Amino acid sequence: MQTGFRGWGGFWPQAAMAGGRDRLVACIGACLGMLLTQWISRSALGQASPWFIAPMGASAVLLFAVPASPLAQPWSIVGGNLVAASIGVACAQWIPDQMLAVGCAVALSIGVMFPLRCLHPPSGAVALTAVLGGPAVHQLGFHFVWHPVLLNSLLLAALAILFNNLAGRPYPHRVPIPTSHATADLPPIERSGVSREDLHAVLAQHGGLFDINEADLQEILLQAEMHAHQRRFGTLRCADFMAKDVITVDAHTPVALAYQKLQQHRFSALPVLGEDAQLVGIVSLHDLLAAQFSPDDAGTRVWQVMTTEVITARPEDLITSLVRPFSDGGLHHMPVADPAGRVVGMVTQSDLIAALFHEPLP
Incomplete structure (x- = not known):
């Protein structure tokens, strides 16, 4: 019985580490993003298409709720949506079987987003929309890539940059760069602590994709080491x-x-x-x-x-x-x-x- 309870416990994830202010900021930002997205969709498609609003809503969750995520950066949404829309339209026009076109559009979009460093989960829905969006989308052809997809993506990213920074959350997320010593040696902290090579080895062994920047992970580990040192050795001050x-x-x-x-x-x-x-x-x-x-x-x-x-x-x-x-x-x-x-x-x-x-x- 105990083993079964632990197994089912994996379906209840850890609570998101976000305070009340961050949650409120995420909600307000997403609301503004959806108003902008809906307005552009109506101007391009003649009406607010639920097929197109859906991926933009997913993008808003990333850009305003977890702006530090590598999947939520401006190039992720702009590049990812541009790639997915282009591949989706091409599959819709060149593959007669709709079921096969859907599978190929999403799969090819993921395959191209990886090397271009613009992996963005909602872009899979953009590729899907290009295939299943109906006559309003199909009539636009490749024009669908530029308007509304690219325009919407650019404006949503711009809104996220403005809104997040006004709310005191630096965006795009900047990875801390260690001071260069102009030598082949690692920075002093990495020589005795967790190095970038250590992270590469462990992540490669673990497998899978983590929704956190490698440099951020290294910084978190360093801060944890500092906190542990403080807890063990006391509170010596300047x-x-x-x-x-x-x-x-x-x-x-x-x-x-x-x-x-x-x-x-x-x-x-x-x-x-x-x-x-x-x-x-x-x-x-x-x-x-x-x-x-x-x-x-x-x-x-x-x-x-x-x-x-x-x-x-x-x-x-x-x-x-x-x-x-x-x-x-x-x-x-x-x-x-x-x-x-x-x-x-x-x-x-x-x-x-x-x-x-x-x-x-x-």
């Missing part, structure tokens, strides 16, 4: 191990004096302060070399050579949040600032390594 006696320079300090401070204290970078002692940049030996610095230069000021886009930490940030920017982000030093933007500490790679080494084991 304030616990950062250097508090921070050597800084003013934005109007001559670069020659900044270079002297770097040499004197054997630092590779110094935070740069502006008015009210707030952080406005960071100046490093690399910045000085890039600016062709000369120790005799008395006219150039720090603000002219400093880096203004500074990644900072907060005193309360956990040590696990620093691992990624220091390892894969290429950082060697990170200022620690309070909510007002004032520098209260400095963390270096050496500080991070020492803190991880001295952290007590569970």
